[in-house]
Amino acid sequence: GQNIDQPTEMTATEGAIVQINCTYQTSGFNGLFWYQQHAGEAPTFLSYNVLDGLEEKGRFSSFLSRSKGYSYLLLKELQMKDSASYLCAVMDSNYQLIWGAGTKLIIKP
């Protein structure tokens, strides 16, 4: 079966760095997405990785290792507004998105 694993919840301190991991097992691979979802709102697109390596976009970076079936989202200089759920999703061989359950990130002052 297809499976996306990410931690249920993480806590970090304002100004610090946090890494949210995602491991996957899917039938085929056409890229991995990270989305941010604030409570009561729809997800917003953060990043897309299809090749191995690190993609940096401001305070957020996303890493992919296809051989390990592993990705992480790195958030630097955490702000209170970063408190949200972070969803990892993999596009399989049928170009369908397989969603993880999301990681709820709690930022403390």
Next chain:
Amino acid sequence: GAVVSQHPSRVICKSGTSVKIECRSLDFQATTMFWYRQFPKQSLMLMATSNEGSKATYEQGVEKDKFLINHASLTLSTLTVTSAHPEDSSFYICSARVVASGDFGTQYFGPGTRLLVL
């Protein structure tokens, strides 16, 4: 770019009535749109995949006669919840997949529709 709108944002209806939700891609053409449902504190659940000009593909356990999907154009898909019941109360979110050079597969989400059935 890649803006998706959804209307209405919130609806309250009586049990037994039907509710239509519209999803529009405002600045791009979307051959494929997706409908999700999300209950409080739970993850997104894909309900159906909607392709322009063809019948929607429903996920297992989703009743196609209850959740009618129409994708009449490259910028509009509608979801109609027929004979809504309180258990249908949820957050319904649509997304549209961009089909453009260099951006294959990214789904952009509408703001969601919160449905409350009394």
